[in-house]
Amino acid sequence: MNIVEIENLTKKFKNNIALDNVSLSIRKGEVFGLLGPNGAGKTTLIRLLIGLIKPTSGTARIQYNGYGPFDIEKDIMAIREKASLLPQEADVYENLTARENIMYYGQIYGNMPNGEVKRRTEELIDMIGLRGRENDVTKEFSGGMKRKVLVARALVMDPDLIFLDEPTTGIDILGARTVRNLIKRLSKEYHKTIILTTHDLSEVEELCDRVGILVKGKLAAVGSSDELEEEFKQADIEDVFVGLATGEGVLEEEMISVKKKGGLFSRILRRG
C-alpha cells in the first residue's frame, strides 16, 4: 500500500522552478531517500508534503492506516496528526533541558494526552541514548547531542510518516551512527514510513529501501540502489548519482517520458 501519492507536483518561486512535475509513490513502511545536489528541490518537496508551502500545480495525497486519503492542500491538519518533520535548519531551545525540549513538542503537536507525552518522552530519552543528560540544559550540548534531541522531538507525537531533512549532516560519526540506528529501528520494529534526505551515499545503501534522485527539480530516477545500478549500468549508487547530477554520459535529447504506474515521469537514458 502507498502512504504518499504525488501527482505532477510543481512548485515555482517567481521564475525559479524548484520542483518540476514530480510524480512519485512512497510505500507504507519503507525508508525512502531523497537524493540530489544542493538546490535540487528536496526540501521543497518535503515542505509541500507537510503543508508548509502550497504547490503551484499538481497534487499529493497521504493515506494512513484506515483513514484518509488526505490532500496536501485541503486536509493539512489531518495529515499533520500523523506526520512529523525534522527540518534541515532545526535547532533546540537552548534554555530548555533535553527532556523539556522533547515534552514541549509533544504538548504542542499531535493530539496526545499529557500522560502519554510524558511516557513517550522517557521512552525516547532511552531509545536515543540521552539518559543521564535529560536534565541538562541543551545549550551545553554538542552538535550530535542536539541532533539526538531534535530527532526525539520529531518522534514524540508518534507519527506514522516521518520526514528527516538531512538528519545526519554536520554531526560527528557517533552521533550520525546513533541517528542511523534509530532510523533502522523505527522502520524495522515500529513499521514507520521514513522519508529522508542525505548527501551520504553510504547512508543510502545502509538505510534506504528505495531512493529518488532529483536533479534541477525533476525526478531523474526512482528505485532501490540495486535497481538503479542495473538500470543505469553503473557499479554503485555514487556513479548513478554523479551521472545524473552532472549529465556525464547522459544526453539531454535522450530524456524520454515513460508511462509508469502513478503517472508520467522522466527517465534519463544513458548513452551507449
Ligand SMILES: Nc1ncnc2c1ncn2[C@@H]1O[C@H](COP(=O)(O)OP(=O)(O)O)[C@@H](O)[C@H]1O
Ligand atoms: N522560499 C523560497 N523562495 C525562493 N526560492 C526558493 C525558496 N525555497 C527554495 N527555493 C529555491 O528552490 C530551489 C530548490 O531548493 P531546495 O528545495 O531547498 O533544494 P535542496 O533541499 O534540494 O537543496 C533552489 O533553487 C532554491 O534556491
Ligand SMILES: [Mg+2]
Ligand atoms: Mg534542502
